[in-house]
Amino acid sequence: MALYLVGGVVRDLLLGRKTLDLDLTVEGDGLAFARSVAGRYKASVVQYERFATARLVLPDGQKIDIASTRRESYADPAALPKVEPSSVRVDLFRRDFTINAMAVQLNAGNFGLLHDPYSGQRDLRSKTLRVLHEESFRDDPTRIFRAIRFMQRFGFSLESGSRRLLAEAAAANLISRLSGPRLRNEVLLLLAEHQPSRATDWLVRLNLLRFLHPRLRYTRRVKRLLDAVSPACAWWAKLRSAPSVERPVICLMALLSEAGPSILRSVAQRMNLSSGQSAAIDWSGSQTDLILKRLLQNRELRPSQVYRLLIGLPPEALVLLAAKMQLPAAGREARRCRQRLARYMKRDRHAAIAVRGEDLKKLGLKPGPRFKSILDRLLGARLDGKVKTEAEEREMAYRMVARSG
Numbered sequence: 113m114a115l116y117l118v119g120g121v122v123r124d125l126l127l128g129r130k131t132l133d134l135d136l137t138v139e140g141d142g143l144a145f146a147r148s149v150a151g152r153y154k155a156s157v158v159q160y161e162r163f164a165t166a167r168l169v170l171p172d173g174q175k176i177d178i179a180s181t182r183r184e185s186y187a188d189p190a191a192l193p194k195v196e197p198s199s200v201r202v203d204l205f206r207r208d209f210t211i212n213a214m215a216v217q218l219n220a221g222n223f224g225l226l227h228d229p230y231s232g233q234r235d236l237r238s239k240t241l242r243v244l245h246e247e248s249f250r251d252d253p254t255r256i257f258r259a260i261r262f263m264q265r266f267g268f269s270l271e272s273g274s275r276r277l278l279a280e281a282a283a284a285n286l287i288s289r290l291s292g293p294r295l296r297n298e299v300l301l302l303l304a305e306h307q308p309s310r311a312t313d314w315l316v317r318l319n320l321l322r323f324l325h326p327r328l329r330y331t332r333r334v335k336r337l338l339d340a341v342s343p344a345c346a347w348w349a350k351l352r353s354a355p356s357v358e359r360p361v362i363c364l365m366a367l368l369s370e371a372g373p374s375i376l377r378s379v380a381q382r383m384n385l386s387s388g389q390s391a392a393i394d395w396s397g398s399q400t401d402l403i404l405k406r407l408l409q410n411r412e413l414r415p416s417q418v419y420r421l422l423i424g425l426p427p428e429a430l431v432l433l434a435a436k437m438q439l440p441a442a443g444r445e446a447r448r449c450r451q452r453l454a455r456y457m458k459r460d461r462h463a464a465i466a467v468r469g470e471d472l473k474k475l476g477l478k479p480g481p482r483f484k485s486i487l488d489r490l491l492g493a494r495l496d497g498k499v500k501t502e503a504e505e506r507e508m509a510y511r512m513v514a515r516s517g
């Protein structure tokens with residue numbers, strides 16, 4: 113069987129960029145090839161019969177995608193294509209851009225032979241992004257987002273014909289026909305790029321934010337906030353035991369930071385966000401603004417007060433809060449605020465008390481709302497250093513129970 117390395121990995125090799133995504137394609141039965149390789153290298157294999165593709169996972173975790181060379185036809189714009197076997201040349205023609213339409217043969221004898229029927233190498237040299245045919249963006253509007261990603265990532269320009277086609281596709285309502293998961297995938301991949309605000313500038317220039325919500329506004333503050341997300345994530349990653357966060361989701365929150373609750377809900381629905389992502393998105397705007405205001409305005413906040421402000425926030429909202437602290441509006445208090453946030457993350461959010469509800473019962477208190485308020489006050493006293501030992505805590509509990517009679 114003729115075997116090729118294909119697509120983005122070839123582009124990245126020619127650009128001298130590191131890549132870990134290995135895409136192989138076989139002229140013939142890719143699934144049979146995948147099964148045979150899996151047996152030989154003790155890899156696990158997942159097969160996707162519909163597209164005649166498979167994914168191998170090698171014992172060291174490395175993933176390799178294997179496909180059969182194929183032709184794709186689009187019955188309906190924005191729908192998934194019909195596929196049938198073909199030669200490598202035809203397979204390369206179904207790809208998005210010439211720079212992604214190259215293959216390198218891997219068989220002994222022809223090892224390293226570059227197949228470049230659409231002059232991808234020429235376009236790589238001249239830093240040009242070019243679609244392969246007029247219908248490309250109509251066939252698959254996700255390519256609109258892919259064009260932005262590659263222009264942005266590599267600093268390439270769109271060839272003039274492709275630019276016209278992109279503008280036409282963006283002006284038409286093709287993207288509204290994409291399913292929620294496909295739209296989510298593309299938007300989050302775009303926001304995962306190195307400079308998400310530049311990628312977002314393109315969305316604005318092409319008036320594509322309307323596909324998330326027609327009333328979404330992109331202000332200077334939103335752009336600044338987007339720029340502040342990466343440094344905030346870097347700061348977060350250095351905090352001891354901070355849970356991992358999805359940077360693209362925080363970028364999406366920044367993008368939505370001036371939207372009201374109904375827009376947030378509608379975007380989450382349109383993008384088919386997971387429940388965790390939707391819960392984070394709820395904290396994009398006024399909720400975190402309000403917390404920030406409290407943190408900035410009250411210089412004397414005790415650790416227990418900071419704790420109560422922050423305890424309900426998902427990690428992505430805490431990182432967004434850190435990014436908001438970086439905006440010029442936060443002023444000179446920003447540093448102190450960040451220190452408070454760091455203290456909360458490193459220490460206070462783990463705080464616990466020894467006294468339990470059971471202990472209060474033993475002291476003669478009947479179960480009821482007083483339970484929670486006494487336990488809350490004990491935790492507050494611990495956080496603020498008013499009680500330091502378990503004995504002091506029990507003593508304080510005893511006094512409070514006695515007082516509540």
Ligand code: ATP
Pocket residue numbers: 118119120121133135206207208209212213252254255258
């Ligand atoms: P990245 O570096 O962002 O992963 P990539 O080019 O490797 O970019 P993949 O999504 O991994 O992108 O796709 C691998 C290859 O599959 C592409 O290089 C391209 O040849 C082809 N491809 C992927 N998506 C499309 C699409 N929507 N339309 C046409 N070809 C596509």
